[in-house]
Amino acid sequence: MSLSRVSDEEIQEYLDGNLGSREIADLRSRLDNCDKSQEKLREYVYLYKALKCEETHNLSPTLVEAIMENLPPLEEPKKKLNVSYIFAGVVGLITLVGLLHYFIDLTPFVKQLAAFPVFHLRLNWDIFNPLVKLIQKLNAEYYLVGFIALVLMLIKVVDFMLLDPEYRKINH
Amino acid sequence: MGVDMTEEKQLVKDILDGNSEGYRIFIHQYNRLVNHVVFKMVSNEADREDISQEVFVKAYRNLPNFKFDSKVSTWLARIAYNTCLNYLEKKQIPLYQDVVAEGACIDENPGFEVKPDQFTIDRNMAYKLCREIDELPVNYGLILSLYHLQEMTYKEISDILSMPEGTVKSYLFRARKLLKDRLVRNFCLEDLCL
Structure with missing residues (x-):
């Protein structure tokens, strides 16, 4: 000590x-x-x-009124991309596709889809051919619609996480 | 100071939902904080009101981008600090100035003979103290106010001033020592207290 x-x-x-x-x-x-x-x-x-006990200062009431009268429009929230959300979204998407592929037999889905009029048309544009072939290869019918809907939902969820500001998530 | 985080969020949400009157509450809630920053950094009385107004307008405009990564008070104080910095830059007023350690012989001062819990401090004392703080470098006075009046932590102050916590702590120590030495040198206790 x-x-x-x-x-x-x-x-x-x-x-x-x-x-x-x-x-x-x-x-x-x-x-x-x-x-x-x-x-x-x-x-x-x-x-x-x-x-x-230091002296404190307050705004004069007239100044408060002046501020209130001159309030500008609120800015649009800046949209920021968050790498971790993108990663989570991509992983989620891959997982979803994997699960669908593993658990669901897409054969009837594609059959139904192949019967859809648009796919019977002879498309001359080369760019559609790979797509048609891909869909036919997938051999999916009803489930493909569900699959697309799920993917779209997932994209929306990712979009919400990426682009929506935090304040919208405030709970009452 | 002392505003609950949930209340803060609710108030901000109300304002963002279009309730501009909520902003009046916001101003009343935080005007003391903004004024502490502005009054500590800007000595020209005519400019102080303009700067306070500018701070609140900036805050309103940027409120949608506030993510609650920090307290509203920290975020707002940072806006106030940066607005004042811009003002000081324009006016070419230095933020730091060399302060000579005055009053080195405080031990010889006969003033402090009273037990600390026996005195009260009146408005006159508060005024004198303010004048003494105004004599300190800008950032010293600001750190004193944020720490003692706004009861902010070193971390919060370091976020506002964008400087390391260690630097904040060291400035705070130096500021208090300087201020104490000045008070001891310039006043005796009868002058300062009732």
């Missing part, structure tokens, strides 16, 4: 409540043995109390 004079910093730490019980005990014993330190502590206690 040191019996040196207590420093300004130690007194401030003490009054801020940042000292542990051992440090407080040490500080008190040093204070008991040093009049100068006690005086310094009194000065700081006085200062702390005075700082709590």
Whole structure:
């Protein structure tokens, strides 16, 4: 235990409540043995109390009215992309496709879809051919519609997470 | 100060839902905080009201972008601080100035003979204290106000001033020491207290 004079910093730490019980005990014993330190502590206690009573200022009522009258339109919330949400969305999408592929037999789905008039048309545009082939390859019918709906829903959920501001999620 | 986070969220939601009168409540709730920042950083009385007004208008405009990553008070104080910084820059007023450690011989001062819990502080004292704080570097006074009057933590103050917590703590210590030395040197207790 040191019996040196207590420093300004130690007194401030003490009054801020940042000292542990051992440090407080040490500080008190040093204070008991040093009049100068006690005086310094009194000065700081006085200062702390005075700082709590510092003059405060309020806006004049006319200024409040002026602010209220000149309020600008609210800004549109800035849209920020969050990498973790994108990652979660992609993982979710892959998981969904995997689950659908594993649990659902898409054969009747594609058969039904293939019977749909549009797919009987002979499309000359090359860009549609791979798509038609893909759908036929998937061999899906009814379930494909459900699958697309689910994907769209998932996209909406991801879109909501990515683009909607936090304040819309506030609960009453 | 002392505003519950749920109340803060509800108030902000009301304002964003189009209840502009809610903003009047918002102003009343936070005007003390904004004024603490503005009055500490801007000495020109004519400019203070304009800056306070600018702070509240900026805050209103940006409210939709506030994500509650921090308390409203911290966010608003940061807007106030940055607005004042811009003002000081325009006026070319330095944020920091060298402060010589005055009053080195405080031990010889005979003023403090009273037990700390026996005094009260009147408005006159508050005025004198304000004048003494105004003599400190801008950031010192601001940190004192945010810590002691707004009861903010080192972390909150460091977020507002965009400086490390350690720096905030060290400024706070220096500010209190400087202020104490000035008070001890310039006043005796009878002058300051009832």
